[in-house]
Amino acid sequence: MVVRNKARLVARGFYQKKRINYEETFALVARLEAIRILLAFAASKGFKLQQMDVKSAFLNGFIEEEVYVRQPPGFESAKFPDRVYMLRKALYGLKQAPRAWYARLKSFLLKSGFVMGSVDKTLFLLSCGGDTLIVQIYVVDIIFGGLSHALVSSFAEQMSREFEMSHMGELQFFLGLQINQSPEGTFVHQVKYTKDILKKFDMGDSKPMKTPMSTNTTLDADEDGEAVDWKEFRGMIGSLLYLTMTRSDIQFAVCLCARYQASPRTSHRQAVKLNLRYLKFTPELGLWYSKGSSLSLRGFSVADHAGCRIDRKSTSGTCQLLETSLVSWSSRKQASISLSTTEAEYVAAASCCSQLLWMKATLSDFGLRFGRIPLLVDSIFAISVAKNPVLHSRTKHIDVRFHFLRDQYKKGDIDLVHVISWRCVDNALIKGEIESQWTGLIALLV
Template sequence: MQGFKIGKVDMTLFTKDVNGDLFICQIYVDDIIFGCTNEKLSHEFGEMMSREFEMSMIGELNFFLGFQIKQVKGGIFIHQEKYCRDLLKKFKMGDCKPISTPMSMNEHLDADVDGKPVDQSTYRSMIGSLLFLIASRPDIMFSVCLCARFQAAPKESHLTAVKRILRYLKHTPSIGLWYPEGAKLELLGYSDSDFAGYRVDRKSTSGGCHLLGRSLVSWSSKKQNCVALSTAEAEYIAAGACCAQILYMKQSLLDFGVVCGSVPLLCDNESAANIAKNPVQHSRTKHIDILHHFLRDHEAKGDITITGVRSEEQLADIFTKPLGEETFCRLRSELNA
């Protein structure tokens, strides 16, 4: 292991520069995944590890923790088709009628106090299984996270919403993430929010996604901790969360020898962008928690650059609200999913 560097962010990551070739080794419990830009070095490492330790070489990575990995000449495709089909069989939805979107555009779930209760164990099992699936299916993240909020007292309306997600999976079992070869390693962030969209407590939902080159590498959909008093505030809070993720990813990329300069953060709310750039306006936004003002500080430091984007080009929209079929499919395609 001489010459290897331990990752500063991920302590299970080891990297090594061998005459200009990058060697990467990732450890997960008793499994090791490794690769190199020089195939010969990968073979030599595998042989060395087999001699030194009691382990067996499985060969090229094609299945890991429920993920199916297909490596082809043009890039790498990661999906969970087998897991998806097993999931449909487990909950007796293998013969269900397929549908083209995971949630109706006009669907707004609430606590449904007067609704008929359903089995809590079954509901939680369905949610837990779907939460594992979103690791390669960003297209269902918003709908799954929304349904997950009702695990304490699930009703028939909530179960119907979950079954619709399963019907969507029946329609699109093989969707995954495509990572093309030769893409430029440039980081880009999208930030969005759905102001007061959650009917139970009127909190907004933050959505964000990050692309490295043309590839989606991080995404999120989360209910905000506080009630925003304006659209600008909700968007500003969402952008703050997106900025924090960008800083984390910039530090992580350093372990791979990738240095990112000022990362563009695209936000479709002009007021939120101005709050981060123009300190004069802060007198009118004192109700915004001071913790969120680190967005302004990192804008000033040059870590990020807040940039406006047209609402129809906001990729993070898919993580904040139900969308119509045409818009949903377009955004899903632009995320390389």
């Protein structure tokens, strides 16, 4: 039964021409790592985050260009049927609408006393006395929270007076994430999304698998294999990539399968189905951010050497933690071929270092200060390359952009620490000690 029909005037933005009807279309969006950092910070400090949704957000933005639209069918002016409207505010469909909305919201927050983050421009902070209100913007969704309930309530009322808002209360669903905030901490998962994936690809009745795809698994182009439907295969990959927002344990496996989207074969689809079978056995896994945990920053990096069987490029695996809270991770193939294991590890450590520096700058807006950030690497030789410029003759072929790792070590921003990887040890007792040290991160780090 239809209770109410809703209609919205939408501009035909594809008629717009650059530098005539619009200049810039870029609009800032919060990184997923920034969202996880905020969740971990809020859980550590013991306050709950709340959420607001802006109704018809793009209609609040002011546009600077002269844009004209025809009169909508059925609503033509009887006096001037041949005239057009000149827009003063943005409409849905305009290319500059998201940018105009962000500019309007930013202007309002800055006038209200907020300070923009030095690195993350979607982060706004308001200090009042000894309390701080944190606001994170993701297009039309606004996450906010703080230890002062009065400050939080005042912000919600202020936003409702300025914009048409829906105060959705405690943060529970955000970008497909299910967020359970409790006095002990915050649990972030995608159980509903996982079950929807299994149902979508008819894997609901499949046999569960207890472990994810092994990091020793190798795939190649398999040109002699039977071709499969590329639309279905890309759909599987896209769905699994979205799931890696909370599932670091499948990051490596999904990224490995994603390399063959151009011409998928039966062996590639079978590898993807192994991941789906593993998800069927572990749909409830997610990220846990505990209350009261310290927020010391550290990173891990590791790499294989010539792991790709097609182009012999190496794969970098990195992760960054706030004490025990995993907030960032990656598994990606390196851009160039490494001539040695040392070079592969060095490049992976440089990638991890850049992410740590971004997180350090972001966390400084939260009032957190760090000295030397420990970066754990399982290669003594890669650490030596970073510490000793005398080895430059052996590393002159490495791209210059990776040598900033050496500069950051000299500046005292990071501290390179050697850690033994599980794959390098045969002794069972030492393996057990390393397993507890890495705390479940072996599946991520190749």
